[in-house]
Amino acid sequence: MNKKLRVVSERSDSPRAQDTAAAKPNYWRSLAELDQTPEFRDAVEREFAEPLQELPPDSPGRRRFMQVMGASFSMAGLAGCRWHEDKILPMTRRPDGVIPGTTSRYATAMELNGVALGLHATSYDGRPIKVDGNPLHPESLGASSTYHQGSVLGVYDPDRSDAVSQKSGTGREISNFEAFDKASKDQLKKLRANRGEGLRVVSERTSSPTMLALKDRWLAAFPLSKWVTFESLGTNGRAAGTALAFGKPHRVHYSFAEAKVILSLDADFVAPSFPGGLANARGLTKGRTPDHEEMNRLYVIESAFSSTGATSDHRLALRAEQLKAVAVFLDNAISAKASALPEQGAGQPKPAAEFLNDAKVQKFLGAVAKDLLANVGKSIVVAGLHQPAEVHALVERINVLLGNTGRTVFYTEDSADAVQSDTAALKALTEEMAAGKVETLFVLGGNPAYDAPSDVAFGAALEKVAFSVRLGLYEDETSQAATWHVPAAHYLESWGDARAYDGTVSIVQPLIAPIFGGRSALELTARLLGEEPKGLELVRAQHKGLLGDDRRFRKAVHDGIIEGSAFDRVSPKLTPIAPIKLSEREVSGAVVNGQLEVRFVPCPKVYDGRYANNAWLQELPESFSKLSWDNGAFFSVATAKALGFTDGDVLTLTVGGKTVDIPCIVAPGSAEGSVKVALGYGRTHAGRVGGKVGTDVTPVGGNANLIRTSDAPFFTGGLNVSSNGPGKRLANTQDLYAMDQIGLDGIAERLPELVREAPYEKFKEEPHFAKHMVHQPHELNLWVDPVSYEGHKWGMAIDLNKCIGCSACVTACQAENNIPVVGQVNVAMGREMLWLRVDRYYRGDPNEPELRFQPLPCQQCENAPCEQVCPVGATMHSHEGLNDMVYNRCIGTRYCSNNCPYKVRRFNYFNYNVDVIGITPYTPTEDPKMKLKAMVFNPEVTVRSRGVMEKCTFCVQRIQNAKIPAKNAHRAIEDGEIKTACQETCPTDAIVFGDLNDKKSRVASLQKLERAYQLLGEFNNRPRVQYLARITNPNPELA
């Protein structure tokens, strides 16, 4: 095997470029490592990220650490007593079929930005402890995302509002539902008389048929009132664009599995924030299994790395605003060749964009157009939702011209309201409020006082409304300004209904009664209208037509979907699109500071800030920067260098005189001159995790809404950036385990052996390439194998071709296995506890890198290095090949972690569950809010305490809980019966677990594939996890 590394990048700007150019790695973990910056070398010298000492008790880090989930040290244990008396409290009447101490699953659905995803919620003795996708739901197919996985923690958040409150002077005082009901009744009585004059409602986007019907009845009862829908991340580009192309707004649906060539124009169509994103991810990766069928080819033109971009075969980084010209260019190229129908008209006038003349861009677009035309009816072009209407109009025109309609692209009609801009509507409302024209305002969910663009001073205007009611899960920024705050019920606490993007209706079923007595938006609205206020009855009445009899309703609740409720697919006719004008910015190449583009994206963790108080999601490392507990401004390598910024510098971002301070992240792969910032940070009234002013919990991250404007809420030019120098250490998990020069050389040599890949052509010629990449001599063991592996032999296969790096598996693992949250300071010190990590490697030139993800659970080695060094037998080999971790034996030597070549073992430096979360299930406490937090624990998994090592167990509790009933029933375990938590949630089916001794099992057949390889197999560890090498499908023209 040739061990010499190919030199891909020769950048003269890096400090050691001259002498080390030849040693530049092909793959690299981070820029700091690649460039060997002084900071990085310093970190290497120190061995540990921070000196090993306890934080001083009053350091801000220490304080945050204590408060992450509201620590309480008042829990004196009763450990001294001889008999700790446990009580058993049986139900007085046990319902039929309920077995105490077992789990059952119920179908429900969660709505986000007007799109629902069907879920299965797991209930243990009446409390939800986990959610997963509903396999019957067309847009879940069993998968779920970080948002869904994290949502279950939100139910038990002690910071949720637990009482009605009323404004009193400058503060707020606790009130109750009776007082609120009386006040609202009196107010609405007045309004009925004047037909709703001065009455306004702001609601989140919702697809709920029951809610929409209530809205109609509301508007009928108060004809002079207005109902405004506002969602901070609500877009209207696609609806307006399809209206331009087809005359009417349409929704667009895709069948990626059928497509051969796919082009994304800044669309992260596999993201959970994209409607139907999880099903798109499944479809896209289904077409990327090179073993048996032809692979699809994915081109992505985007402004910053996304999951879609990371999966792509060819990627071009352009600013978001440049894509309009790209769309026009492609429309030109395609309409000239495609057999256009007469009414479609000719293409657009040729755009005079200077960057399109760039040889590289021209070559790229030329090859894309050619490839699309060669795959008529088998291609898909997708535009990002944040793109303007013109781009969407052209994209749909291209799809129609390419004959994709009805084959890979489908349309359903959208409501006429969809073309309206949410921010414009809110701005108009805010102006009315500020002018004193609004006397009564109901804010149903949402948090516009925080997430409205900066030119919409909703919070200040809300103060002027005489009678305002805010329904919310938290007493947050918006509630502070409202005269009444009413606690809302979580989706797992209320009845409701919601539609998937394709229209499929799901019934939202509660798993638990509202813990804080909250009301759902449905119930509150119905009560205000004087209707039956029970959610279940409202939903039943709404679906009487379709689900008239009880049996059918129960079936719909049980299945989680109403069969046949999807919208009808239509084949709209193209209408001519007027020539599209391109502004100067949209056609210009480079931009300078002061004119930079800033792009506001939904945070993959906290979305628009609604999950800011969710510690699981805050701690999750972001897919690309691997940053937890913060947001950053993502700069391309060239832009950052030109401006003189490095990672971690605190930058002041200025747009139109408004500023926000956000740390700099140098993100290889970003478009030059384009800066990506995630929304959802800098919450001032989130809670003890996300930040609360007036306490010492400072907000996490910077609020990018402060520099957003309502006319360009998703990207805009005119950004000026200045640096304030280095800031605090970011909780970044990517440079952890930095090593000295020998180690680095070793890493550089080994990285291509970790993530093995080949182009499709090479794979066809040499299918075993991955296996032969490293010479694996036949090695003898030092001792006899402890077990023979008769019976079950658990193993896992992870397909690198399918992993999109979404990290849903990481949060699913955290929820399943009671993994503690350690807080920002501890993450920065390398003490993160997540059992499963998704490694991110860049490849090639830092200016145009490719990106590779590699999920890394415990490899469950057969010849495990960890087992051999444990002095107390706390990690032992099971007969089924698991490396069992026995917490009650562990004395915390950490030898096992030291000896683990994969670094998948995690050590409890503190009793995180008590110190950070405040409780374990076994801690006696009388504090009801502490008790509440303990309810999210999975009772099937031991909660670990200080001083013990822990690691991925292959979800041994799931194995045992499947094995025992199977044995009881004298039957074998079927393949697929046991799914690990990470596998179950994976949108792309990249993780497959099963029994290797069952020759027909999926995992056995996957591990037998030619491209399967063992990670570091040459150590003779015999890992039970095998990776399937990544196969790319490059276009020979662009190679």
Added chain:
Amino acid sequence: MSLFVFPRWANKTRQLAGLFLSTAPIYVIGLVWYGASPKTTDVGYEPHQPVPYSHQLHAGQMGIDCRYCHNTVEKAAHAAIPPTATCMNCHSKVWTSSPKLAPVRDSFASGLPVEWIKVHDLPDYVYFNHSAHVTRGVGCVSCHERIDQMEEVYQAKPLSMGWCLDCHRHPEPNLRPSSEVTNMTWKAPNGDAEAYGAKLRAENHINPPTDCSTCHR
């Protein structure tokens, strides 16, 4: 002034002290070994329950099957304590005004549970599954002893890890046909539990695992 001289017998103290010091560690080890073992600390734990329910009367004299009340034992990890409604199946007809049953009647009326005190309490990191044992033919009596003779239930076996492993390594003496698991007086047909257990073990493919993850997760 006469000098104080230790009497002659005092010389013996040295030997005695030597003997004491040499045996003391053995005694202490023995004391801790025995005194701190679950055999001593856990066996015999007999808390007083809120309702003076007698297993001796119900299971012994009246011969009610264990599974009438503990009806999840064959299906789930827990042999669930019965809901109040199960008590009331009979006690809405018999002993309807007994003062001893007042907590049961109160519970049934109020919907609040009777607060039973757990007797057989394993550590929280141990995951024992009743169904896995009962369906394999391990009788209730093997772990709980003669419940049918207990006025108030007490812990009769140590429930320690070593005790569990003894049976997992050598289950034969504790195996019986699964139809007889709740029979408190069952004896192996020919009196040789060992041989009969070996036969059952072979027939039912009983191979109790001794992996750590069998019980610890």
